[in-house]
Amino acid sequence: MPSAVRARRRIARRIAAWTLIAGVWGSLALGLVLLVFAWDLPRPETALEATRRPSVTLESADGRLLSTSGDLYGETVRLRDLPLHVPTALLSIEDRRFRAHFGLDPLGLLRAAWVNITTGRVAQGGSTLTQQLAKNLFLTPERSLRRKVQEAMLALWLESRFTKDQLLEIYLNRVYLGAGAYGVDAAARLYFGVPARRLSVWQAAVLAGLPRAPSRLNPRANPEAAARRGAEVLRAMAANGALTEAQAASEAERIAFPPRPSRDSGWFADWVNDDLASRFPGSADLTLRTTLDLRTQALVEQRLEALLAGPGAAADAGQGAVVVMDAATGAVRAMAGGRDYRRGPFNRAVSARRQPGSVFKPFVYLAALEHGLSPDSTVSDAPLTLGRWSPGNGAWRPRGDLPLEDALAHSVNTAAVRVLARAGGAREAAAVARRLGLAGPFPNDATIALGTGEASLLELTAAYAAFANGGMRVAPHGIAAARAEGRPISPNLPAPARAVQPTDAAAIRHMLEAVVSRGSGRAAGVPGRAAAGKTGTTQDFRDAWFVGFSGNTVIGIWLGNDDATPMDDVRGGTLPARLFHDILEGLPR
Known part of the structure; x- marks a missing residue:
């Protein structure tokens, strides 16, 4: 055999041997690399089991969606139950070759790379629907080589x-x-308010466009962006042959989203959600029918903003809060915790504790009635000095002895201090206030008669409900009915309890009617509607209040500034009383 032939054979054998060795070591190296990437890989069998936060769905009093929190799941759907355009829309925009590839799509990767290179930006991704599913089910959004290998x-x-x-x-x-x-x-x-099996073509397109950036593109967060993305999906469906261009254009013109419930009802939703874990222990999905009346809520928001933007701005009143409540039950029908929930969720109706001023006086007068006085009993309005403290009466000119009803109607400070003394003092007044739901703290001196303690608007509104309903203490609440996993459960509503004798409650109600008919709260009156209430103003016009009722509706109002800067002569009988009038006028009789 020629030496040249033998030499070529030796070379071939060496190449084959080295190839085999390289293949073995390469396989070992690849196995080692895959082992490194797979050592902390989640177990797919267990990861397929759903783990999520229980969802809480809040509905308004008439059943309309108010808010959702937690992880909201609907019914499990099957392809056979869905309109064909639902999966078609998804595959048209996310993975046209879904049924042709084996989980990875080399052609798709090459196409995406070419588009990105030619456009000079990342215009397409090469991940298949299966890769997206792997990432969503098992992995974090981390961008790294390790995560991409694990995804594959x-x-x-x-x-x-x-x-x-x-x-x-x-x-x-x-x-x-x-x-x-x-x-x-x-x-x-x-x-859209429909089950998936009833999705229209444009609705399916909008949903198919969300996986790219669900938090940014969804109709709740950005309706305009959601509509643009939906139109993009419709064009992809046309390019894929699922629709004609004319059909895609027609469907794009139909894209429209139902109006959201008012953003400002977020204060109410936050308040209701605050103690759900203790009220409804467990991990079941909850659907809660609330007490919120959306028409009343919208009215409150509109009237509050109109007042603050007009006369409020002129008088340096920058913020306000309103609570509308059912007097018989304590159900909250509307709540505005400020001027604009989007600028900050702090709830001034619930969390702000301010001096109540003269809206506290009815509790002092109630203590006096319980100590044997009557609305016709008289009290002096003369100047008064206790130690170094001399309560003022503002523009009120002394008249001598006044019936208690007139003293409360005109909010005479010196008379209120004298009534306090005849009612047993500060401790008795504080005890009455606590009995009706005010938590305090309260001073243990005569200044309590002028409202120098602390209270929230929600507490005061609920306390005044007892004057409107005949003496029953109610607990403010926002949940009317509850379902867990679709099954009715008890919302554990607190029952009203007797706190004031009916005759005393009727007397206070009559005295508060005098405040509106001929006293400091005349601006609150609405012709043809009986109303009662009390004005309140704190030192230097830092807080202005009106809490009152008409029929079975109690309305509490506070105006002021978060930093406690004074307003320009805003008293409870001016802008707050006017706002009470405007809200009451808009409510059905």
């Missing part, structure tokens, strides 16, 4: 475990679509 490994596992239809069903039921909604059924109900 899990995608291959999913493709080996499930059929294409099963993968698509899992995706449609588990994908996050913004605003706490997981899956197309939850999102369909949240954004």
Whole structure:
């Protein structure tokens, strides 16, 4: 055999041997690399089990959606139950080759790379729907080589475990679509008020466009961006042959989202959500029918903003709060915790504790009635000095002895201090206030008669409900009915309890009617509607109050500034009383 032939054979054998060795070591190296990437890989079998925060859905009194929190899931949907355009829209925008690839799509990667290079920006991604499902089910959003390799490994596992239809069903039921909604059924109900099986073409397109950026593109967060993205999906459906261009254009013109409940009802929603864990222990999904009346809420917001933007701005009144309550039960019908919830969620109706001023006086007068006085009993309005303190009467000119009813109607300070002494003093007045739901603290001296303690607007409104309903203490609440996983459960509503004798409650009510008919609260009166209430103003016009009622409705109002800077001569009988009038006038009789 020629030496040249033998030499070539030796070389070939060496190449084959080195190739084999390289293949073995390469396989070992690849296995080692995959082992490194897979050592902390989540167990897919257990990761497929849903783990989530229980959802809480709040409905208004008439059943309209108010808010959602936690992780909202709808019914589990099957492909056979969905309109064809639902999966078609998703695949048109996310993965046109879904049914052709094995979990990874080399052609899709090359196409995305070419588009990104030619456009000079990241215009397309190369991930398949299966890779997205692997990421959403098992991995974090971290951007790293390790996460991408793990994503690919899990995608291959999913493709080996499930059929294409099963993968698509899992995706449609588990994908996050913004605003706490997981899956197309939850999102369909949240954004459009329909189940997934009734989604129209344009609605399906909007939902299909959300996985790219669900928190930023969803209709609740940005309706304009959601509409643009939906139109983009419709064009992709046309390019894919699922729609004609004319159909896509027609569907794009139909995109419109139902109006959201008022943003300012967020104060009410926050208040209701505050103690749910203790009231409804467990992990069940909750649907709560609240007491909020959306028409009353809208009226309160509109009238409060109109007053603050006009006469309020002229008088340096920058903030306000309003509570509307059912006197018989304590159900809160409307709550505005400030001027604009979007600028800050601090709830001035619930969390702000301010000096109540003269709106505290009815508790002093009630203590006096319980000590044997009557509305016709008289009290002096002459100047008064206690130690170094001399309460003033403002512009009031002394008249001598006044009936208690007149002294309260005109909010005479010196008379209130004398009534306090005849009612047993500061401790008796504080005890009456606490009995009606005010937590305090209260001073243990005569200044309590002028409202130098602390109270929230919600507490005061609930306390005045007892004057309106015949003496029953009510607990303010916002939940009327509850369901857990669709089953009715008790909302544990507090029952009204007797706190004031009916005759005393009727006497205070009659005295508060005099405040509106001929006293400091005349601006609150609405012709043809009986109303009662009390004005309150604190030192240097830092707080101005009006709390009153008409029929079975109690309305509490506070105006002021968060930093306690004085307003320009804003008293309880001016702007707060006017706002009470404007709200009461807009309520149905």
